[in-house]
Amino acid sequence: MPDDLDSKILRMLQKDAKLTYEQIGEALERSPSTIRDRIKRMEEDRIILGYSAIVDATRLGIKADAFVSADIDQSQSGRAVAELMTLKNVSEILHLTGERRVLIRVRAASNQELMEIVDRKIRPLGFSNIEITMVLDTVLRYPGI
Numbered sequence: 001m002p003d004d005l006d007s008k009i010l011r012m013l014q015k016d017a018k019l020t021y022e023q024i025g026e027a028l029e030r031s032p033s034t035i036r037d038r039i040k041r042m043e044e045d046r047i048i049l050g051y052s053a054i055v056d057a058t059r060l061g062i063k064a065d066a067f068v069s070a071d072i073d074q075s076q077s078g079r080a081v082a083e084l085m086t087l088k089n090v091s092e093i094l095h096l097t098g099e100r101r102v103l104i105r106v107r108a109a110s111n112q113e114l115m116e117i118v119d120r121k122i123r124p125l126g127f128s129n130i131e132i133t134m135v136l137d138t139v140l141r142y143p144g145i
Contacts, residue, residue, distance in 0.1 A: 069100035070127035
């Protein structure tokens with residue numbers, strides 16, 4: 001479990017993962033070596049799972065963004081989720097409680113492409129009771145805690 005210093009480091013990295021050990025250390029009044037050791041330990045303990053860039057999807061030609069909620073028989077779930085993980089248009093997969101057991105984030109160049117992905121790649125995996133919720137606008141995209 002992260003202590004107060006680890007939590008502060010995590011918050012800083014979540015806002016800007018490009019910060020150096022020196023910058024974090026200066027802000028938290030700690031040595032760069034202390035910060036390096038803390039980050040390394042959190043990586044080893046799998047508290048920090050990785051680093052990524054937040055991109056503007058529209059500038060990459062992605063104009064359709066949706067959450068696809070669906071149900072699937074428990075016996076087919078493992079295979080289907082593994083297959084979903086191979087689809088380049090799928091960016092998130094979450095197991096849920098309730099009527100629809102899986103939530104899938106799908107991004108595509110157009111609504112037509114998005115529907116083709118749902119109908120030709122997701123539905124055939126055994127997903128049923130599918131509901132598509134389109135994202136109209138992203139108000140805040142902040143990964144992490």
